[in-house]
Structure formats: structure tokens, C-alpha cells
Amino acid sequence: MPFHLSCSNIRTFAVRLKGNIQTMNKIANVAIVGGTHGNEFSGIYLLDKWQKQPQLLQRKGLTIETLFANPKSHQENKRYIDSDLNRQFKLDSLADESLTNYEQSRAKVINAQLGPKGNARTDFIIDLHNTTSNMGPSLILMKSDDFNKKMGAYVLAKMPNAVVVYEDQIPMLEQAFLASVAEQGVIVEIGPQPQSVIRHDIMEWMETMTHTILDFVELYNTDTLPELAPTYEAYSLVESIYLPQSDEGERLGMVHKYVQDSDFKPIKKGDPIFSLFDGGEICYEGDYEAYPHFINEAAYYDSNMAMSFAKKITVSIK
Amino acid sequence: MPFHLSCSNIRTFAVRLKGNIQTMNKIANVAIVGGTHGNEFSGIYLLDKWQKQPQLLQRKGLTIETLFANPKSHQENKRYIDSDLNRQFKLDSLADESLTNYEQSRAKVINAQLGPKGNARTDFIIDLHNTTSNMGPSLILMKSDDFNKKMGAYVLAKMPNAVVVYEDQIPMLEQAFLASVAEQGVIVEIGPQPQSVIRHDIMEWMETMTHTILDFVELYNTDTLPELAPTYEAYSLVESIYLPQSDEGERLGMVHKYVQDSDFKPIKKGDPIFSLFDGGEICYEGDYEAYPHFINEAAYYDSNMAMSFAKKITVSIK
Numbered sequence: 162m163p164f165h166l167s168c169s170n171i172r173t174f175a176v177r178l179k180g181n182i183q184t185m186n187k188i189a190n191v192a193i194v195g196g197t198h199g200n201e202f203s204g205i206y207l208l209d210k211w212q213k214q215p216q217l218l219q220r221k222g223l224t225i226e227t228l229f230a231n232p233k234s235h236q237e238n239k240r241y242i243d244s245d246l247n248r249q250f251k252l253d254s255l256a257d258e259s260l261t262n263y264e265q266s267r268a269k270v271i272n273a274q275l276g277p278k279g280n281a282r283t284d285f286i287i288d289l290h291n292t293t294s295n296m297g298p299s300l301i302l303m304k305s306d307d308f309n310k311k312m313g314a315y316v317l318a319k320m321p322n323a324v325v326v327y328e329d330q331i332p333m334l335e336q337a338f339l340a341s342v343a344e345q346g347v348i349v350e351i352g353p354q355p356q357s358v359i360r361h362d363i364m365e366w367m368e369t370m371t372h373t374i375l376d377f378v379e380l381y382n383t384d385t386l387p388e389l390a391p392t393y394e395a396y397s398l399v400e401s402i403y404l405p406q407s408d409e410g411e412r413l414g415m416v417h418k419y420v421q422d423s424d425f426k427p428i429k430k431g432d433p434i435f436s437l438f439d440g441g442e443i444c445y446e447g448d449y450e451a452y453p454h455f456i457n458e459a460a461y462y463d464s465n466m467a468m469s470f471a472k473k474i475t476v477s478i479k
Numbered sequence: 480m481p482f483h484l485s486c487s488n489i490r491t492f493a494v495r496l497k498g499n500i501q502t503m504n505k506i507a508n509v510a511i512v513g514g515t516h517g518n519e520f521s522g523i524y525l526l527d528k529w530q531k532q533p534q535l536l537q538r539k540g541l542t543i544e545t546l547f548a549n550p551k552s553h554q555e556n557k558r559y560i561d562s563d564l565n566r567q568f569k570l571d572s573l574a575d576e577s578l579t580n581y582e583q584s585r586a587k588v589i590n591a592q593l594g595p596k597g598n599a600r601t602d603f604i605i606d607l608h609n610t611t612s613n614m615g616p617s618l619i620l621m622k623s624d625d626f627n628k629k630m631g632a633y634v635l636a637k638m639p640n641a642v643v644v645y646e647d648q649i650p651m652l653e654q655a656f657l658a659s660v661a662e663q664g665v666i667v668e669i670g671p672q673p674q675s676v677i678r679h680d681i682m683e684w685m686e687t688m689t690h691t692i693l694d695f696v697e698l699y700n701t702d703t704l705p706e707l708a709p710t711y712e713a714y715s716l717v718e719s720i721y722l723p724q725s726d727e728g729e730r731l732g733m734v735h736k737y738v739q740d741s742d743f744k745p746i747k748k749g750d751p752i753f754s755l756f757d758g759g760e761i762c763y764e765g766d767y768e769a770y771p772h773f774i775n776e777a778a779y780y781d782s783n784m785a786m787s788f789a790k791k792i793t794v795s796i797k
Binding site for chain 2: 206209210213214293353355356357358359360361362364365415416417418421436438439457459462
């Protein structure tokens with residue numbers, strides 16, 4: 162049987178590790194991952210560009226590698242072959258030898274290559290994604306520690322059209338995302354881009370955000386960050402919202418045009434969010450000001466998910 | 480062996496038929512087709528809506544049926560299983576018994592059901608499509624006879640944001656499109672919509688255009704059309720433009736952001752049309768003012784097609 166740490170052990174270990182590296186070069190090994198979903202083209206084409214022009218990725222003190230995570234799904238021009246690769250990185254899934262489909266196997270290989278999760282050789286993973294939603298250049302953070310909070314501030318300073326989303330509601334070690342294999346990991350999520358398309362503007366945003374993050378890591382490592390805004394606005398994931406269905410599971414409506422493309426614009430009680438095929442409407446009845454994102458994302462139809470709701474938060478970097 | 484007319488015979492027959500029907504009810508049997516491509520959702524969901532509310536399709540003097548052309552590709556959430564269904568309706572393909580893959584078989588079944596092409600029981604086919612390109616509500620016409628020219632004028636009068644495209648460069652009988660099975664057929668092409676997504680606005684445009692076309696047919700049949708503009712602007716297909724490739728077939732660039740989303744906006748000599756991954760640009764060097772459309776359509780990547788070019792034309796309905 163393979164040896165693996167219990168969850169609480171690993172957390173202690175990670176904290177100790179982090180304590181150590183705060184006095185040294187904080188991030189040394191970086192992995193940039195593209196093609197985790199085979200029909201999200203920007204990252205795949207950027208990996209190819211960086212392979213031809215590796216000097217673009219050079220940063221002082223950093224060893225940067227690239228990884229094409231799901232080549233078979235790209236060959237078949239699909240998000241995945243058997244199951245979503247970006248949901249396979251929970252510790253128990255990685256340890257479960259009975260999970261053997263293509264993406265479950267790829268996850269184990271990637272965990273061996275970049276990880277192992279909980280004690281990873283890679284310090285920081287940047288996982289590149291596209292969405293069909295109008296989210297612009299979004300940076301999804303899984304932690305709200307000093308490193309991530311300052312990264313958000315730095316990226317917003319350099320890319321005024323960027324958006325920072327915190328998905329830090331559960332610890333990194335319990336996350337299922339590929340980027341959670343390392344102690345630090347982010348998801349670069351750029352849209353709107355249809356599946357299986359390369360948009361010039363979207364690829365530029367992804368490239369700029371990736372380079373900005375690498376610049377940040379170099380500056381963070383060497384304690385040479387410029388002065389950052391003491392606070393900034395970001396979004397914190399609250400819940401997923403699902404398309405209306407009948408008791409028999411038949412889809413009864415679609416995302417309302419009032420909310421379509423309005424990612425990160427507030428929704429208040431009474432605003433229409435779904436249009437029913439029979440002509441009716443469903444309005445938002447929640448008790449908080451919701452900031453929708455991943456609105457009408459193509460990949461989420463298989464789970465009937467219509468959008469995510471976030472709350473707006475103010476992040477302080479002090 | 481099945482009997483089939485030679486091409487020239489069929490054309491004579493069609494002309495004779497048309498001569499006859501000009502003094503009678505011109506269009507009696509209409510077929511509305513959705514799901515010719517399984518990941519173009521608007522038509523598929525509209526068929527479902529019309530099945531539940533058939534009164535929406537009722538028009539005086541018309542028998543209207545609906546057809547879900549490629550259900551298996553929709554189940555698999557793909558454009559097609561084996562080959563593009565909307566390229567299988569050439570007379571020789573329909574007659575070729577050695578063409579047996581799923582879409583080739585579906586084409587033969589649909590031809591038997593709505594056709595046979597050249598002597599079809601269906602007088603008019605409306606085939607419903609989506610595009611990832613920013614084409615808005617587009618009506619693609621395969622003939623420039625009185626019926627089609629007036630249909631274009633009527634649709635533009637009722638939908639000011641609509642666009643009329645003539646793909647009438649070859650005779651209907653030589654077309655490979657599903658809608659060419661009947662003597663009259665049009666393609667309703669609405670975008671931008673990512674594959675495998677239902678957008679409320681796009682579905683409304685498709686529904687409005689379909690109803691407008693049915694209204695037109697009823698009015699045309701009964702010689703009760705309102706006064707139409709004597710001329711209108713439309714687009715006539717000239718050529719397909721392909722993504723830059725190396726001699727080895729490697730893709731070297733993408734659609735330039737200058738032209739992305741600018742369907743039906745003119746391109747002049749010297750305008751950038753491609754951005755190369757190595758940083759370069761390719762500009763338009765043609766000798767006519769080109770109106771691009773189907774810009775960066777996801778489905779055309781398999782043939783490396785980047786966009787279509789049209790010329791602007793003035794159509795006179797006199």
C-alpha cells in the first residue's frame with residue numbers, strides 16, 4: 162500500500178514548510194499548465210508559443226516548466242474523455258487506485274509529476290482556462306494568504322480590466338482542482354471564448370495575465386514589490402445556481418437575456434435570471450446582492466449549472 | 480437500381496413545376512428543420528417549444544412539419560458523428576449507396592422524408608442553424624428568384640438588424656445543404672452563440688426570423704404582401720479564407736482581433752486579418768472590398784477555414 166499522510170498531518174507539514182520558506186526564496190519551481198480541458202484553446206496555443214520562445218517565461222530565481230495536461234481530449238476536441246480532469250485532484254481521489262479512467266489516470270500522473278499534493282516538488286501552479294462566459298481576464302485564487310492577496314492587488318494594478326475571484330472557502334488540500342497540487346496555485350480563467358476557438362483578444366489577456374503573475378512572483382520572492390493599493394475589491398464564491406428543471410429532469414428554461422454576458426454585475430432581489438420556454442420568468446429571490454459569473458458556461462450544462470454567485474468583498478493586503 | 484433523373488432533366492422539371500405553381504398556391508408544404516448540427520441548440524429547443532405549442536406555427540394555407548435532423552449528434556453534444564450532415568445533400572451523394580456513415584444515412588432518410596430532391600413533396604425548407612460568429616440574425620438564400628428576393632426584403636423590413644446573404648452561385652440542385660432538398664429552401668443562421676449553449680437573445684432572433692419567414696410565405700402565396708422597398712443591400716458569397724499554415728500543415732496564426740466580431744463590416748486592402756503566433760501579421764491583399772462573415776466559426780477549424788468573404792450587392796425586387 163502506498164504511504165500517505167493523513168489530512169491533518171499534511172496541513173501541519175505544509176504550515177511548517179511555509180514557515181521555513183518565508184525567510185528564503187519563497188517560490189522556486191513554477192508549472193504553467195494548459196489544456197486541462199481539451200477544447201479551451203488559448204492555453205494550449207500559448208504553451209506552443211512558449212516552447213518556441215522559452216525566453217518569454219524566464220524570471221530571475223524561477224525554474225518554470227510547462228505541462229499539456231489533457232492532450233487526448235484536445236485531439237478529440239472535447240473538454241474531457243471520461244470525466245473532468247479539473248475535478249480529480251482531491252487527496253482521496255488521487256490515492257484511490259480504483260479510479261482508472263483517462264482523466265483519473267492523468268490526474269495521478271500529473272500529481273506524481275508536479276506533486277505529490279501535500280508535499281509537492283512544484284511550489285506554484287498556474288492553470289490556464291477559458292470560459293464561454295463574459296468573465297474577461299479573471300484570476301481565481303484558492304487561498305487568502307499574503308502571497309495570494311498581494312498577487313490579486315498586483316494583477317489588478319497591471320490589468321485594470323482584470324477580476325479577482327476567491328474560491329478559498331475550503332482548504333487547498335481539499336480542493337479538487339489541478340492547481341491545488343502545489344502549495345500555491347491559481348486558475349487563470351479568460352472569456353468569453355467559445356469552445357474550440359482561438360480568439361486573439363482572449364489569448365492576449367491570458368498571456369498578459371500569466372506574465373504579470375510571473376513578474377509578481379519574482380518581485381514577491383525578492384521583496385521588491387512596488388507599493389500596492391492597501392485594499393481592493395474582489396469576489397468571493399457563494400453558491401452555484403442551476404437551470405430550472407421539471408421533476409422528471411427536463412430543462413424548463415434558459416439564462417435570461419437580462420443577465421447573459423453580465424458577469425460580475427450585481428443582481429438584486431426581483432431581477433430576472435431565467436426565461437422559461439413556456440414564456441414565464443424566474444427572478445432572483447435571494448437575500449444578498451449577488452455577483453453572477455460563469456454565466457451560461459457551455460461546459461456546465463452537463464450538471465445543469467447556470468451560473469455561480471459571489472459576494473463582493475474588500476481585500477486588505479495589510 | 481433506384482430510378483433517378485439526370486441533373487439536366489431535373490432542372491427542366493423544376494422549371495416546369497415552377498411555371499405551374501405561379502398561378503396557384505405557391506408553397507403548401509413547409510418543413511422546419513432543427514438540430515442538423517447537434518451542438519447548435521437554438522433550433523433544437525425551438526422544435527421542442529413548437530411541439531408543445533403547435534399553434535405558434537399555424538399559417539393559412541400551409542402545412543408545416545418539424546424535423547429533428549441529427550438527434551444522435553445532439554445526444555453526443557457534437558456537431559456530427561461521422562461527417563457534416565449539412566454537406567450530404569448533393570444529388571450524387573444521395574444516390575451513392577456506398578455512402579453509409581451516420582450522417583450519409585440520415586441524409587438519405589431525410590431526402591426520402593422531405594424530398595426526393597428534384598421532385599420533393601416538401602415545397603419549402605427552413606433549416607435552423609447557429610454560428611459562433613457575430614453574424615446576428617442572418618438569412619442565407621440559395622436562389623435569387625422573385626420568391627427569395629422578396630423574402631429578403633420582407634425579413635429586412637420586419638427585422639432591421641437582420642442580414643441577407645446570397646449563396647446562389649451554384650444551382651440549388653447542385654448544393655450540398657439540407658435545405659436544398661426542396662425546390663425552395665433557406666438557412667436561418669443566428670449568432671454569436673458558443674457551441675452547446677442556449678442564449679436567450681439568439682433563440683428570440685431565431686424564433687422571430689422563422690415566424691417572419693412563415694408570415695412572408697402566407698402573404699406571398701395570397702399575393703397580399705405589403706409594399707416592399709424596391710431595392711435592398713445584401714451580401715453575395717465570394718470565397719472562403721483559410722488560416723495561415725506551414726508547409727507541414729501546422730497552424731501559424733489566428734483571426735486578428737481587428738476583424739474578430741466584425742462580421743459584415745468591410746475589409747480593405749492592407750487591413751490586418753491574421754495575427755501570427757510568432758508576432759507577425761497578415762493583411763488583406765485582395766482587390767475588392769470584402770465583407771467577412773462566419774469569422775472564426777468554431778465548426779470550421781477542422782477545415783482550417785477562418786472566414787468567408789462576400790461582396791455587398793444591391794438587390795432589386797422588380
